[in-house]
Amino acid sequence: MRGRAGVFIGCLGAVLFVCAAVGLRAQTASAFSQPGAVSNQDSSNDLSVAVGKSVLVDFTEPMLRVAVGMNEIAAVTVTSPTEVMVNGKMPGQTSLIVWQKSGNRQFFNITVRRNTFESIDRLDAVRRQLMMELPGQAIKVSTENGSIFLRGTVKDLDSSNRAVEIASTALAPIASAESAEKGASTAAAPAGGGASGKVVNLLYVDVPEAEKQILLKVRFASVDRNKAKQLGINLASLGIGNTTGGISTGQLPFPTIANATSAAPASAAFSGALNLLVETPGNLPMAMGIQALETKGVVEVLAEPNLMAANGKQASFLAGGEYPYPVPQGGGGGSAPTITIMFKEYGVRLNFIPTITPRGSIRLQVAPEVSSLDFTNAVELSGAEVPAITTRRVKTEVELNDGQSFVIGGLLDNRETETFMKIPFLGDIPVLGKFFQSMTRSHTNTELIVVVTPELVDPIPVGAPLPSLKYPTKFLPPNSDVQMHNPDGTTAPATPATPAPIPVEKLVDSQKPEAPLDVQGGMSGSSGGASSH
Numbered sequence: 001m002r003g004r005a006g007v008f009i010g011c012l013g014a015v016l017f018v019c020a021a022v023g024l025r026a027q028t029a030s031a032f033s034q035p036g037a038v039s040n041q042d043s044s045n046d047l048s049v050a051v052g053k054s055v056l057v058d059f060t061e062p063m064l065r066v067a068v069g070m071n072e073i074a075a076v077t078v079t080s081p082t083e084v085m086v087n088g089k090m091p092g093q094t095s096l097i098v099w100q101k102s103g104n105r106q107f108f109n110i111t112v113r114r115n116t117f118e119s120i121d122r123l124d125a126v127r128r129q130l131m132m133e134l135p136g137q138a139i140k141v142s143t144e145n146g147s148i149f150l151r152g153t154v155k156d157l158d159s160s161n162r163a164v165e166i167a168s169t170a171l172a173p174i175a176s177a178e179s180a181e182k183g184a185s186t187a188a189a190p191a192g193g194g195a196s197g198k199v200v201n202l203l204y205v206d207v208p209e210a211e212k213q214i215l216l217k218v219r220f221a222s223v224d225r226n227k228a229k230q231l232g233i234n235l236a237s238l239g240i241g242n243t244t245g246g247i248s249t250g251q252l253p254f255p256t257i258a259n260a261t262s263a264a265p266a267s268a269a270f271s272g273a274l275n276l277l278v279e280t281p282g283n284l285p286m287a288m289g290i291q292a293l294e295t296k297g298v299v300e301v302l303a304e305p306n307l308m309a310a311n312g313k314q315a316s317f318l319a320g321g322e323y324p325y326p327v328p329q330g331g332g333g334g335s336a337p338t339i340t341i342m343f344k345e346y347g348v349r350l351n352f353i354p355t356i357t358p359r360g361s362i363r364l365q366v367a368p369e370v371s372s373l374d375f376t377n378a379v380e381l382s383g384a385e386v387p388a389i390t391t392r393r394v395k396t397e398v399e400l401n402d403g404q405s406f407v408i409g410g411l412l413d414n415r416e417t418e419t420f421m422k423i424p425f426l427g428d429i430p431v432l433g434k435f436f437q438s439m440t441r442s443h444t445n446t447e448l449i450v451v452v453t454p455e456l457v458d459p460i461p462v463g464a465p466l467p468s469l470k471y472p473t474k475f476l477p478p479n480s481d482v483q484m485h486n487p488d489g490t491t492a493p494a495t496p497a498t499p500a501p502i503p504v505e506k507l508v509d510s511q512k513p514e515a516p517l518d519v520q521g522g523m524s525g526s527s528g529g530a531s532s533h
Contacts, residue, residue, distance in 0.1 A: 045108045047096070049074070049088040051115040057084050057108070061100045069094040074110050088112040119143065122170040129166045134159050139203065141167065146197030153204045153501050160203050160504045167199045204501035214354035215308045216315075217453040218368045222301040222392060225445040230293040232421075232438025303370050305350045308457065312355050313513070320347010323373060325386045346371040346389055354454060362402065362454040367395040368409075394450050402456045409450035417442045 049055050062081040068074055073092040077085045086096065089112065096108035123141055126148075130139050137159060139152040148167045154160050309315035322345050328337040352366040370392045377388040394409035419440040422428075426436040460466060 045106065047086060047108050047110045048113060049086055049110070050113045051088045051090060053115075054085055054087045057086065058082060059098065059100065059106070061102050061104070064099040064101050066099070067097045068110075069096075073112050086110060123148075126167055126170050129169075130163060133162060133166065139163055147171075147200055148197070149200045149202060151202045153206065155206050156208060157205060157504065157507060160201065160205055163203065164199050164201055171197055171199060201504055203504050205504050205507050206501050207499040207507070211311045212356065212456045213308050213310055213458070214356070214362055215306060215455045215457045216350070216352055216354065216364070216366065217306050217455070218304065218350055218366075219451045219453075220301060220303040220348070220368065220370045220392065220448075221451075222299075222370070222448045223446070224297075224299040224301075226295075226297045226443065228293075228295045228440070228442040230438075230440045232440075233435045301370060301372075303348045305348050305368070307350050307352070309352070309354055312353070314351070314353045317350040318345060318347055320345060320349070320371070322346070323387070326381050326384050328381070344389070346373060356456075357399070360401070361399050362456070363397070363399045364452065364454060365397045366408065366452055367393070368450055368452070369393040392448055392450075398452070400452075400454055403453065405451055405453040407449055407451050409448065411446060411448040413444070413446040415442075415444040417444075 047055060047057070056079070059082045063078065063084070066076055066078060066084055068076045070092070071089075073088075073090055073094045074096070075087040075089055076096060077087070079085050084096075084098070091112055091114045093112070094110050096110055098106040098108070100106070123143060126141050127139075130137075130141070134154065137152070137154045139150060139154065142149045142151075148171055150163055150167055154163065303319075305317050305319065307315050307317045322343040324341045324343055326339045327342050329340055330338050347370075349369040349371070350367075352364055352368075355363045357363055371389050374388040374390045375385070378385050379388075380386070392409075392411075396408050398406050398408060400406055417440075421438050422433070423436040427433045429436075
C-alpha cells in the first residue's frame, strides 16, 4: 500500500480502499470495447479532492484511455498504465471515465472542494482588521453557507457599521467557493461575483448616553415711528344763486350739505377730525372748512421666545392666537354669497431644527416670526371689519458654536411721502391761491433686528429650585396640604440599573424619527367654516 489518498485496488493481501459504492452493471455491449469482447459490468466510484491538491488512483488492469468531463474543474494525468493522478483546479463537480484493455469501464464522480486554507486566511484577515480598527471590542467572525456572521458587543453604531464593512471584503470569494463546492454551478464562476451570501450582523451595542439638548434664544427688537401733517381747505355754497355746492381739492372729506327748507336754511356738516369753520353772513351763504392736523406715533416691539429641542428634532412655538375673518363663497345665479368664518394665527412664532455637527457646533434651520393685527389697514367685508396682519418673518440656516449669536435679520426703512393737490387756476392766484390747495406729508421710520443664540443645556438637577415668575398678587390658598408628587427614580428601590447592551437593529429602530405632532387636529374651526350666513 502506497499510503496515498485515492482508490487502491490491490491483490495478494493489499489493503482494498473503496471510496464509493459500486453501481448496477449494464449488460449492453460497450461501443468502445474490442471487437468480439464481452462487456463487463461498469462501476461507479466517488473521488473527493481539494483545490490545489492531488490524488492517485491505481487499477489492477492496464488502461486503454481516460476522459474527464470538465477540465476547468479537474485535470487527469496518466502516470503509468495502471495509475492516474487527479488534480483539483476549482470547486465543482465533474466525471472521470477509464477504459481498460479488458473491456471494462470505470466511472468516477469527482468533487473538488474549496481550499479551506483560503477561506480561513480571509477570515483571519478580517479578524486582524477588526482588532486594528476596533480595539478592545470583542467581535467573533464565523462563516456558513456563504454568509459571514458577526457576534459580540460593540460600543456604538459606528463601530457596528464599520465591522460590517470590513467583513464584506471577504464575503464574495467565500460565498462563491462554497456555492461552487455544493454544485450550484458546474461552469467557471466569475471572479468576485455570483455569490449569494451576506454579512449577518448579530452584534450587540452598548446603550448610548442621552444626547445634549439645544436651547434656542431669539430676540426680536422693532421700532416703528411715523409722523404726518395735513393742511387743506374746503369751500361750500349754502345757497348763493339759489344753488348749493362747493369747491374741494378732493384730498380732504367734503362736508355734507343739507338744502334749505321752509323751516331751516341750508347747512353744511364737516366730518374731519379738526376743522376751522368760517360762515359768512346771510347775504353770502357760504361755509369754509380748514383742516390742519399733525400726528405722531411710535410702536416698539420686543419679543424674546426661548425654545428647546433634541438634536435633529423639530420644535415649534406660538404665543398669540387666532382671529376669525369672513370668506365669501358661492353667490352665483343672483343668490347672495355664503359667508364662511376662517381662522388665521398671529403672534410670536418660532420653528427650528437644530443639529450638532461633528465639530461640536450647532447648525440651525430657523424660521422666527412676529405678527400682529393691523386695524389701520383693515377692510370691511359684509359689514365686518377684517384687520390686516403686520408680519416680520425670517427663514434661514446658520451654524454657530455654543453660546454664540448671529443677527440673522435686519431692517432699516425710512420713507417720506408728500401729496400736494390744488384747484386749477384758482390755486395759482397769489396769496388767495392757498385757499384752493391741500397738502399731506408723512414720514415713516422702521428698524428691526432678529438675533439668535443657541446653547447646549442639561436638565435642572433634582432638588434644584425651578425658575418661576414673580406674580403681583398671591394666588388662592391650596385646598389640600398634600403636595402633588409622582413616584420617581430617586429612591433606592426604583434607581434604574445600567442598561444592558441591546441588538443593533433595536437601537437603530429606537432612533428613528417619531411621527410629528398633529397640532391642528384638536382645534375645531381652525381650517373650516365655523358659521355661515
